[in-house]
Each structure stands twice: as C-alpha cells, then as structure tokens.
Amino acid sequence: MIMKQDKAILKALKSQGSPVLSSDFNARMMSRVYLAAEKKKKRVYVLSLCLISAVSICLIGMAGFLMRDYLVVDFTFRMPHITFGSLSKYGFSIYIAVLTGILIGLDNHFRHVWLKRKNNKSGQLNQR
C-alpha cells in the first residue's frame, strides 16, 4: 500500500511525542482490578443468596398450599425395619457408620483425582 511510504505523516505523528504512563500505573491498576474482583464475587454471592432464598420461599409456599388444599399426609416417620441378629442393639448404628465411611472415602478419592487433574493442567500451562 503506497500510504505506508508517507514518511512525513509518520514523522509528524512521532514528533508529537510518545506519551508516558506514570511508573506505578500497573500497580495502581492491579489494586483496582483486585477491588473489582472482590466486588464481583460479593455481587455473585448476594445474587445467588437472593435467588436461593426466593426459590426456597416459593417452594415452601407451594408445598404449604398443596398440603393444605390437596394432600392428606401422614407425617409419622417410620425407619426401615433392619435386623442384625445378635447385634440388633447396635446394628443400626454400625450400618450408618459403614455407610458414612464409604461416602467419605468416595468423596476423598474423587476430590484427590480432581485436584491431580487440575494441577497437571496448570503445570502444562506454566510450562508454556
């Protein structure tokens, strides 16, 4: 393109002086960015809290309305009948403990796998 040979325009633009930013510009900017990030987090937190509260209130209201006008519910809570022979006295507690143990174990395992994957990913990015 012939316009790229317009040396006079280039020189005139350059002679207008190259602007200089103050030396602490990036540091000041980053502190403002951190503040904006905090505000963003807070806003998301407040919004989700409001949303959850609104949905919960709606659900409770709807449930109350349905129960009052349409449903007849027997609220008596019945545990499943489980027998463990001679250990029947402690059987149910052991059953719950084992179940809890398995769930905690699974949670720990999957969390470990997820963290490992995440660390590998960020390691690859840092190598680049």
Add this chain to the structure above:
Amino acid sequence: MENKDEIIYIKRILEGETNLFSYFLERYSRSIHSLIVRIIPSKEDAEELTQDTFLKAFRKLDTFKGDCSFSTWLFRIGYNTAVSATRKRKIIVPAFDDSLLEGVSDELVDAVFEDDEDEIRLQRLEKAITRLTVEEKTLISLFYTDNKPVAEIADLLEQTTDNVKVRLYRVRKKLYVLMTN
C-alpha cells in the same frame, strides 16, 4: 503470545486467578494509552481513561468470545471510552468543507508526504493533525504509528476494509488541504 494462549489466560482469570490480568496490563497499557492520548489531549484525562478501559475490560471479560483478537477487542473498548469522553467534554473540531478535497490528486499527496525533510512543512502537518476529527486521528495513528493492518483497523472501528481504505485516502487529502490553506 498467541491469541489462543491469551484465551487460556482469560479463562484462568475468570476462574479466579485475577493476578494474571497484570500480563495484559504490561502488554497493552502503553499502546492503549498512546491511542487515547491522541484523542484526548489532556495527559491526566488520558491516564484516567486508560484505567477506565482496563477496568471495563476486566468487568466484561466474560463477554469476550474470541471472534476477534484480544488486542482488537481491548482497543475497541479504549476507542469507545475515549470517544464518549470527547462527547462529555464537548471537544469541538473546526468544520471542514469537503468540496476542497475534489481538486486534490492522489499523486500530489503521495509526493508531498513522501518527503520528510522539509521542517516548515512538517510543522504545518503537525498543526493540521490537531485539526482532524477524533475518528480521523484514531485512523492515522493506528495505521501509521501502531502499524496495524487495515483489516484489524476495520474490525476495531466496526467498518469494512474498503471503507477504511477510502477514509485513509480522504484523511491524507484533508491533511494536505489543511497544510496548504
């Protein structure tokens, strides 16, 4: 760094690694500031508007889809921020009669702007540049100083490449007329 890598950085920032934003600041703060300073003459205002540009970019980072390069997206925010500021500050540009451009040939303009030795002419040219509109100043500073390709300028100003080329030719003629009159 490639645009692809910049997108990865943006994803990480959105996931909470805010400190990575310093990379974009270090890479683009000077060029964004030099663009704004050509539109807004006040040094203090230009620095403030550069800050606003980066803050807007950070707040709207989740809207960046990657359909253009990050620098184009950022320059567009900077340009729009500066243009809005000129409207608020009511910066008035002298009126220009477009009919004056009709008699000027491209060959004459080429010959005049190819020579960068004549000091008086350069002074006149500098003065003429100050009388350009915001958009015209942006156009020539992106093209000549930042050395951006026409396609990228078109993307940034949301115009077609042909339109940008036509306007660049027109600005050169306008500069010539402002210099000679």
